[in-house]
């Protein structure tokens with residue numbers, strides 16, 4: 001059985017066929033998905049989807065949604081985490097983090113606001129004794145700084161694409177690193193080298209569906225100019241993405257499934273209950 005540790009099943013891209021998408025993933029061997037939320041208005045939908053499909057979820061405010069987020073959203077998050085204390089499907093605070101790739105988010109005031117939402121949500125994770133699911137984009141060192149100030153129990157650095165040194169720093173803090181579609185591109189030489197060099201205990205698998213399509217779904221800028229939409233990633237792609245990683249590492253796919261499943265349950269202990 002595979003675990004997709006990062007799947008946005010609530011995304012509007014799945015509005016037309018959400019149930020079929022989840023069913024196809026199950027048929028492909030993906031027994032469990034972790035559904036991270038991105039903003040206050042999504043929390044109820046993510047919880048309902050996890051309950052409907054037997055999946056896990058995380059509650060939080062994603063850095064790309066920080067511009068429109070309010071201080072009250074943090075109070076609401078605190079209250080909802082308390083209210084869901086006994087819900088076995090709640091496994092983390094997420095998706096939280098810092099994004100210094102999107103230009104509008106790099107303005108000084110927005111950097112400060114991102115930092116404030118990130119560190120406040122780390123505090124909530126500590127208070128509610130939950131792991132965190134981190135969005136890392138040109139922000140690994142600052143994310144690590146935040147974690148050293150407010151140590152959470154564990155978590156996942158999702159769609160990791162940093163240096164070997166940053167990877168080691170995350171694992172020393174009890175984190176696993178999420179690998180997915182980006183690693184399927186031959187030109188992603190640095191990421192592939194890292195995916196091979198890291199101890200297998202450091203790895204979890206994810207699709208980030210509907211985003212980060214693997215190379216076989218990816219449409220180039222030129223194809224998109226000619227009217228082809230970008231390929232939609234789905235959780236059913238996880239086994240094929242895993243096969244790429246198994247090949248790169250020269251290990252049997254079954255052993256990779258077992259190791260990454262064990263890692264996911266270690267860093268998100270709530271998964272043991274599902």
Ligand SMILES: [Zn+2]
Nearest residue numbers: 006036095208
């Ligand atoms: Zn995400």
